[in-house]
Amino acid sequence: MSQSNLTRRNALFAGAAITGTAVALASSTARAAPALHKWEKSYSGGPDPTGLPPGLPGRDYQPTLTPGGATLPWKIVDGVKVYHLIAEEVDHEFAPGLRAMCWGYNGSVHGPTIEAVEGDRVRIYVTNKLKAGTTVHWHGVYLPNGMDGVGGLNQRAIAPGETFLYEWTFKQHGTLMYHAHHDEMTQMAMGMIGMIVVHPRRPAAGQRVDRDFVLMLSEWKIDPGAKRPDPNEMTDFNILTINAKTYPGTVPLVCRTGDRVRIRIGNLGAMDHHPIHLHGFYFKLVATDGGAIPTSAQWPETTVLVATGSTRDIEFVADAPGDWAMHCHMTHHVMNQMGHGLPNMIGVATGKLGAKGRHLIPGYMPMGEAGMGDMGDMGMPVPDNSIPMVGSKGPFDYITMGGMFTIVKVRDEDIGSENKDPGWYKNPPGTVADLARKEDMTRDGIDA
């Protein structure tokens, strides 16, 4: 093994010694080769290092929250963290009124979040209870090539009924993902994806947060009334999800005023990138699936583009109480099934169209002359196993959003650590937009 390999590998675990090591490395190799750029130190190679003692929740890290999802349990055997993923069919609810037979892991769609600590030795058993072969790829993880999980390239597929073992030591921390890498188009579209969070071994003060949320974005085609997702769809996805839930089925992110909040967002949807917008705050983009962004290179944003096949970590201080929307800013991604393929009726004078249409189609009613905002609230019957195109009842009115939409709920009072929904925010008197008073309009010369 070359000296540079040894040095790189040691540097990963040396913590405070990294700077000194880098200097020594640069001076010892200066004559033999061009000086190393800093990016070369991010190289993941070298043999799998010996694991460190398993990192423990509470002592070594604060566990993450996966709203609407779960975290994969593990146990310690001889100093190694042991996990068991079971690939299987799952009857999954996307929102009240919409279920489908999907494929997931351990009874969950998507798979539960895998949580570990940098330096942990992990053994992950994967049992295949599907009728098709499968593999698991560990997206962004530095590991031996034969553990990378690309079917045919790195291993043979796990046949139905078989259990495979993946094993490595985490040499990095960050937000990563896992997904099937055999017949990807089918298996990922059926739900076989999940998040991985690796905590730093000794987090610096600046790496600690009070709430650490994990969100996976995805997209589906489920025809109204259909029992299964359609993995052959390429463009017209009609169910957009956060942790496999579509609004109003998404679970809010609950914070206390003043909390330092991290939201880790991954996207393993088939085709689309999602600009995720947070109301009420600016945040900083602090990490990608390639690692942490140096503080000097972070910049403030209110919308972060999460491309498919990538993760983005954002952080902010939740210093303003309220119910703050967080959603994809592509407007067709905050609609549900029924919004797709409708004729454009905006501005059409429908007149007697309804009565005439009913001669041809029983029950026909022209809709959408003034947009789609009223559609969810009309109480109209929808086809079996489908949900209205938008929304649910809010504290003031009908919320005309669906799909990839959730709410960050920030409260002054103690709301615990379990991410329990505290209900709607009670705005202080005089701080809610409402009908303008006549005296205000007169004073300001508003004639309406």
Ligand SMILES: [Cu+2]
């Ligand atoms: Cu989107």
